């Protein structure tokens with residue numbers, strides 16, 4: 397398939413469109429900040445809301461030309477693909493069930509896709525989308541944004557280079573409290589769709605934030621999950637999806653070593669927790685600890701030696717972290733910069749493609765549609781396991 401984005405003029409920032417992210421939405425605004433941070437993109441078109449009036453008003457508020465504020469993403473894909481100055485990439489920031497139809501429309505129009513997680517609302521859609529994306533000639537970037545943090549890149553590099561020895565144990569948790577009460581009944585749109593299986597998918601908390609935790613654990617450890625034993629629970633009366641999940645993880649064997657084991661806890665009903673994403677990885681030679689609410693520090697304990705505090709930009713951090721670090725140590729970087737790192741990596745790949753269809757440099761990293769499909773397999777296995785009283789279930 398010929399990509400529209402490969403046919404258009406190649407100078408200047410990447411022309412970006414957005415689906416979702418209208419007035420009052422959450423993550424669309426974060427994507428816009430992330431896209432702006434390094435000057436790589438300019439937002440020129442949007443189908444920003446499911447409500448046509450709000451889509452237009454939201455676009456005008458953001459400075460879009462009224463003729464590029466679309467009522468539907470299908471119109472947007474068709475019209476933008478035909479324009480000489482049409483969008484080269486689109487950000488999809490709708491509730492989960494719209495990811496697949498929107499991504500499909502843009503991939504079929506030859507436009508690169510940057511899509512939020514989870515990939516889709518069903519495993520079936522995820523499989524179709526992965527096949528479509530991989531045959532489209534377009535790039536597909538999934539914003540598992542925590543992979544963009546410098547100290548996470550550092551942690552991954554330390555595991556890969558053997559500083560921890562062979563990995564034995566992975567403990568990860570992503571815990572919040574904002575759904576402790578029936579928030580979905582109070583007019584909170586974000587809570588409404590997240591607790592609706594039609595829009596969210598078969599997983600509630602496990603799909604919304606459990607996938608972030610699982611993605612991070614596998615990204616840093618480099619391990620592949622063989623099976624899960626998952627206990628999904630719903631503590632708030634009347635809620636239709638899980639709001640708490642405990643998962644035991646068995647990883648695939650790596651070489652001759654005994655396969656690693658893991659545990660994942662995700663909750664949205666644990667008072668006192670905001671975005672408490674924590675990861676601990678233990679190997680035969682040492683351990684690592686990281687938490688998202690203190691993201692510039694990574695704790696490293698070589699076995700039998702004192703604990704070390706590695707800081708972003710500090711003396712002990714290497715090239716993997718340095719290439720996604722913006723400011724000197726001690727000036728905090730966080731959620732927005734980590735998110736922007738995914739956009740910056742995507743921009744390098746898109747620019748490489750549009751400059752004479754060039755090859756994407758080998759050191760560019762961003763989560764792909766394949767990672768999204770893996771995440772959907774994780775959700776699916778957790779739901780199936782829980783339905784069988786937490787029986788061990790292969791992914």
Ligand SMILES: NC(=O)c1ccc[n+]([C@@H]2O[C@H](COP(=O)([O-])OP(=O)(O)OC[C@H]3O[C@@H](n4cnc5c(N)ncnc54)[C@H](O)[C@@H]3O)[C@@H](O)[C@H]2O)c1
Pocket residue numbers: 415416417418419420421422423424443444445446447468469489490491492494512513514539540541585586589604
């Ligand atoms: N990576 C992260 O850290 C992170 C954080 C929050 C949310 N998310 C993901 O981002 C997505 C959006 O979550 P949110 O919290 O911003 O939701 P939200 O409810 O705040 O916003 C969703 C937006 O999508 C729009 N929309 C719905 N259907 C549409 C359609 N057919 N066409 C155009 N627009 C449409 C809505 O009008 C709204 O503007 C979800 O998939 C969620 O899982 C990711």
